[in-house]
Amino acid sequence: MDRRHSIRVWHRGTWTREEDQVLISCIEAHGAKKWSSIARKAGLKRSGKSCRLRWLNYLRPDIKRGNITEEEEDLIIRLHKLLGNRYFYFFSACLMWSLIAGRLPGRTDNEIKNYWNKIVKKKMQKSTGLAHCHSLNTQPCTENIAMLDEIKEADSCNIDPNAFMEIEMEENFNWSNSLTDVDNNLVIEAAAGNWMVRELSPPFICSFDDLLGSEDALFYYN
DNA sequence: AAAGCGCTCAACCGCAATACC
DNA sequence: TGGTATTGCGGTTGAGCGCTT
Numbered sequence: 001m002d003r004r005h006s007i008r009v010w011h012r013g014t015w016t017r018e019e020d021q022v023l024i025s026c027i028e029a030h031g032a033k034k035w036s037s038i039a040r041k042a043g044l045k046r047s048g049k050s051c052r053l054r055w056l057n058y059l060r061p062d063i064k065r066g067n068i069t070e071e072e073e074d075l076i077i078r079l080h081k082l083l084g085n086r087y088f089y090f091f092s093a094c095l096m097w098s099l100i101a102g103r104l105p106g107r108t109d110n111e112i113k114n115y116w117n118k119i120v121k122k123k124m125q126k127s128t129g130l131a132h133c134h135s136l137n138t139q140p141c142t143e144n145i146a147m148l149d150e151i152k153e154a155d156s157c158n159i160d161p162n163a164f165m166e167i168e169m170e171e172n173f174n175w176s177n178s179l180t181d182v183d184n185n186l187v188i189e190a191a192a193g194n195w196m197v198r199e200l201s202p203p204f205i206c207s208f209d210d211l212l213g214s215e216d217a218l219f220y221y222n
Numbered sequence: 223a224a225a226g227c228g229c230t231c232a233a234c235c236g237c238a239a240t241a242c243c
Numbered sequence: 244t245g246g247t248a249t250t251g252c253g254g255t256t257g258a259g260c261g262c263t264t
Contacts, residue, residue: 012233013232014232014258034249035249048249048250049235049251052250053232053233053234057231057232057233097253098251098252098253109251109253110231110253114232118229
């Protein structure tokens, strides 16, 4: 058959248990890749795209079921505040939900996105208002680097590379920018007198010393 | 009982990036 | 190197469910 002229009519709508089982069996046999090929091999009248989505968002064995916990919600809020600012205003919101989902094992980007639309957005609009999240300033950074060095020297920071690292700041420290390395691996945020150093892409782990001691100076400022 | 309404979330869409030939 | 296919993303939709009237 000449594939250039073939027309396939896909089945749409909610997946049935039978379809799920067929898809799972096919993925177990051939692996979760080449989705168009899987869709053909499975004999389901579903597009490769639809098979991929069903697997990633529902059928994967490592999917975490159940409600979003308070800790997860807090993480979502904080990461959205951070990434929402950076990506929406500077990089067209690319990768935001998948990055957030990457910090929540077993949760999918679709789930996070739905949860945000359902709960978090409402809460934030009710309380502080979203405008607060979008109030980044852009300021010169050289004096701030010097100030960070002073803080390092003062040994006033408490480092935990596996969690958010919160570092006490002087009240007059006036800088509300985000800071990332060139690979977008690390983000620092100044807010409400605290610095939060966030490791976003495993296995990248960076201590505060690594950060401030970097001679590469490969940081740029949004 | 049933009609109307709002909410949730699985699924789809369109687009951009990447892979492949 | 250019065209096509595939993958992966965020935005959006709509079926189904539960609550209210």
